[in-house]
Amino acid sequence: MDMESKVFKKSRLWAVGLLFVITGCTTKFLYSNLDWLLVEYIDDYVTLNDGQEDILSERILVLGQWHKENELPQYVKQLDAISNKDPKQVDSDYVLAQMDEVKAHTKRLVEQITPDLYALTQQMSDEQVKELIENFEEKNRDFVKKYEGMNDDEVREIYQERIEENFERWFGSVNDTQKLLAKEWASSMKVTGI
Structure with a gap:
């Protein structure tokens, strides 16, 4: 080993x-x-x-x-x-x-x-009910605005960064194998909501 x-x-x-x-x-x-x-x-x-x-x-x-x-x-x-x-x-x-x-x-x-x-x-x-619907719509607008103008690859980059940050938080550092795994994981995720 x-x-x-x-x-x-x-x-x-x-x-x-x-x-x-x-x-x-x-x-x-x-x-x-x-x-x-x-x-x-x-x-x-x-x-x-x-x-x-x-x-x-x-x-x-x-x-x-x-x-x-x-x-x-x-x-x-x-x-x-x-x-x-x-x-x-x-x-x-x-x-x-x-x-x-x-x-x-x-x-x-x-x-x-x-x-x-x-x-x-x-x-x-x-x-x-009106208040609930309005608040859901506001949260949805905020979400859409956050990713507005980004294509799938840009969103996947954000996913990959978050995965790597979690690896770093869990393991203390991110090695090349973990970076590759994060990239594969992010690439396999379905981008929704944009």
Whole structure:
């Protein structure tokens, strides 16, 4: 095993260990404050009355319990598999497979949340619905403006820079192999919304 592989493996193990420590602390904080955090986030889009906030807080607590029991074990399983993967066997197909697994996690979460969001919208007044739509439109305009005039290759460069920044944050530096992986990953991403 060459020196670069040893350093990469040691960095990867350190990063995964740190991720578990951070995830453990963050998870405890997150689940303890999930109702407040999500109500504040939703409040950026629509002003809810006290009754709506109470119902939303209750549903969020139920969702949090479902998430802890059903989703977190799947995240841990995926992280374990990644941490046990030989770095020499990590290629763009492996990264894409991991991305597909993350998408599956997201899909299950969205499917769980959708009925509660629908019920919440049914309780909103016409003014609240108008406020919600206006705020969504404003966020969309901001997003479009951010990428306005860029072609797909320019957007993929931004994706690649973000991936490399994450590698650097996780591993301390970015080697040529990681840069190539970031480029392949960014190239495989579908550019939407511009």
